[in-house]
Amino acid sequence: MPLPPALGALRLPAIAAPMFLASGPDLVVEVSGAGLMGSFPALNCRSTTALDDWLAEIAGRLGLGVPYGVNLIVHRSNPRLEADLARVVAHKVPVVITSLGAVPDIVGAVRGYGGVVLHDVIGLRHAEKALGAGVDGLIAVCAGAGGHAGTLSPFAFMAELRAMFAGTIALAGGITTGAQIAAAQLMGADLAYLGTRFLVTRESLAPEAQKRMTARARSADIIRTDAVSGVAGNFLRESLIAAGLDPEALPAHGALDLAAEARAWATIWSAGQGAATIRDIPAAAELCARLIAEHGAAIAALRAV
């Protein structure tokens, strides 16, 4: 179960996952500076020029050799993909996280400067396609994850992926504690991938009301629907109701359109079932230190069994 050299020096094998409208330079710098890996979606920048500024700021604040990641949405409705990729290549971003499509040209461009491509998948067919495109690693997005969540049990999907791929696998879906990160490793994952837990931190750019709504939600308050954007995702029940929707009778939606999705996500808020265990809004560095301590304690407790 190898980690790419870029990620080998992490204090805790965990990634703060990219989150639309929530991850920005402060979150990335605090997380990567604390020994996990921070990341953000390129589309959180208003323009490719703004992406250039963010990349320069993050690299400058972190210094050489500290890994961070950028998420590129590979879909025909993302008109910025080519221009954003050119800035990613120019800044030699250590880790590129691709979503939706896996494309050999993008993998080639990133590997060309020594970068690593991780691709998120919710099923075996996606994983096979991504491996065919030459990605370095897979992110298994399982049931209960925030964003465009999958439906598979992490136990089933992780084992299925591990049986067909010996490379890097990150596991996602409801992970919010250091013990759960250790559990992901026991299940065969190289890395844990945490979104919702980092959504509810001080540095997250999400509205305070979204953080508070997430921190009071229970797992049953997370509704999986494709009504918001055309791709199934997990959303806070309270925010669906506030937007005038009936969570028990959600309308059908057409094909994915990123522009429409961007508008919808500003008012209908995504979060994963991990919300059930989140009750505070810590500073990101404090959260990272807590995760590292919990992870160490969980490993020690296992050794003592």
Ligand SMILES: Cc1cc2nc3c(=O)[nH]c(=O)nc-3n(C[C@H](O)[C@H](O)[C@H](O)COP(=O)(O)O)c2cc1C
């Ligand atoms: C508010 C929010 C926004 C997200 N936006 C993106 C995104 O822009 N790109 C992406 O690849 N994943 C996105 N995700 C998914 C996360 O990257 C990650 O897969 C997921 O949060 C992991 O599950 P967890 O929330 O249970 O930890 C988002 C998740 C949340 C909660």
